[in-house]
Amino acid sequence: MLTRTSTQSLAEQLAALFAERIRNRLLAPGSRLPSVRECARQQDVSPHTVVAAYDKLLAQGLVEARRQRGFFVRDAASAEPVRRLGAATAPAAPAVPLVLAATQADASSLIRGMFHRQSDKPQPGMGVFPPDWMDSTFMPTSLRRLTGTKALQELSLQYGEPAGDAALRRSLSQKLVGINVPAPPEQILTSIGATHALDIVSRTLLRAGDPVMVEEPGWAIEFARLESLGMRILPVPRRADGPDLAVMAQYCEAHQPKLFVSVSVLHNPTGYSLTPGSAHRVLQLANRHDFHIVEDDTYSHLAPEHATRLCALDGLQRTIYVSGFAKILAPNWRIGFLAAPPALFSRLLETKLLSTLTTPALFERALAWCIDQGQLRRHAERVRLRLDGARARTVKLAIAHDCSFVSEPAGLFGWVETGVDTDALTQRMLDEGYLLAPGSLFHARRPPSTLMRVNFATAQDATFWKVFARVRASMKA
Template identity: 55%
Template structure:
């Protein structure tokens, strides 16, 4: 378990303490252990951690600033600047276990941390822990396909396995979304479906409305594609429609990318009145609505989906199975109006020819037999019990939720800047997801996403309380 205790500076070395401290942070920046946008510890915190005077820390930070590695932001502190890493670094020569862990500062860092983390000590995890899933369901489906050479020895249909698209058509009908198999395109996970939509429906320079808070991976993908983000505040009932209308009138967005059910990170779901008004604004301002329902299997079927209300006229619906089957099976899909599918299928072909016919047929079997539906029902019941336990643990330590949690996530108010909070928690062995990661503008705040399935250990809540109390005793960074 990482301790987070830095090795002491050498007081008898020829290099001054300020120079040693500056070189220590410079090495972390060069090795991408501190990524662009990461905030350095406050002067007082850094002095305490390294056993030096605040004057020494100020001198070290000045050297880093002079070298162009960090920048000072008024009233906030020192932050790592964007730099181009060298072709080779010292990191390759060091064992991974010897590297100090850094709290996540962006979407990539959070995902990397999730891959490396122990789920039992990862309240910031974005998925269910492995022991909540059902490996026998997957193994049974694969065994049934072991002798099906037609599936195993072909590229498959560019649109996706036909049996899966038929089963998905029935699944969507249960949600009130009427889409025939010809209106469904399978993908390598829901994220791939979103990527296809970005590449075929949008152009660099376009403006796109996004939920704020929202999923930072989508912010990063849109920004990489040259898209301008228009953040829309997200509340318990859905987006702030007044803000959305004003942004739409001013910027003429091409699309709105949203999660209508069990929103990540807040757990909110769209209410019916807001959904109707949102679709009216989409018609009035002529923008596409991309509805990401990645967590849909964890939600009751009766919750309103925009695609059901719109009939896939202006809405494109995106779903997947990684959250309830296994993250290893990258099987997703989208449902859209027929006139949109040709371009999307062409992009999929250029991207990787087809998606896996074996995995898609296995998912089709899980759907056809009703086993996936029963598995999802068990997960919903287990999550319900977990939410009650987590709510009790949070209340016992004096914490409150921004709104009552639902689904997999809760949006917790810690009372302190969660970017500052993330590092001492990680030093104690707990990976968390600070709220700034879910802000399109990286706005700091006191909110944190909490995974209901991986936050059941009372030790985490005691540690959280201790770290919050410690931060509240310290002055805010200047």
């Protein structure tokens, strides 16, 4: 916050505040700064001070002035504008526009923004559990078991197995049996987190310019990641029972997509889970139009085992299963994996070797012990129980502050209707020390939205909702 006792002028402080947000990608390229009058009111300074601050940002090359429109964050990469696909040749125009994702949703913007610590306050926009939720004694124990033996040298002083530690792949194979996904160790490939596993699949099966169907709203990093690889994104509306099959069918006829990326269970951000009927029809489309499906099951540890998964119904024929342990256990161990059809495995392994050679066997072996001893299962049960309580408290607080849930609250995230533009709300809440996840982040083109995604584990704080209500009221005034 600005202070009149600082050695810096108010204009210098305000310019520094915006500069920090721009450099940390909390203000993405293309974002509009508040108007001079609005910013002066927000910061309790004169319009002259705001003009002086914006002039400093202009001089630093961080923003640009657009006549009659205001000040906007510059896109240093000068990326191309959004391009539409196949408008002239498509036999039937889908109801949803086909786009290359807007540049302001680039990966670095999202990652820096979502993980840049604003303050010591709980951050409702974060995508992970608070560290104390994952604190355990069994993880240090698993590492001590290895570091106290000759296994430390064996696992540290030479490259590990290309496909991943054999003990972990055996453990993962047994774990997948519990959700009816048939995957022997020979079909499992470890990775540096689930995002790396998704990247291995994309780089193996796709080439720049290939069309890819992705659920929308969806995981914002996936839009950004595919865009950075030059893929053509075909947004598929996500419904309560699954993806919009009519839109998928139109895409298949018009563009012959190579891949469909889906979060079947506890979809991010809606919390929806796929129904068996919808799953069967998705698989029928895949067989009819010859595309693969990558099923991102990042939140599997929070979901019931009986939840419908495409990979279980398909038996890993056209499907590829992806998951990881950052969300539930150890974010910085960076362990993920994929289970794939035998016909694709060698190609996926080659891509992994070209990108990382191998993965850290020491942490993989430690994780195998945590799984085999039942420690991971018991830990996940404790987290689910704690999350149930946090979800109930958050829902009660949100409703008490005149918000509603677009979808039935489930899993880690809630999809909340706020009644105001959440891009503007996000910038106002940053001044209060809170980071939000506005609805526009979860769409390929980042359209204005009144929705926001909240993390139930970090949004159960009554103080946050009081501040939220005050700021929202000021926006409506």
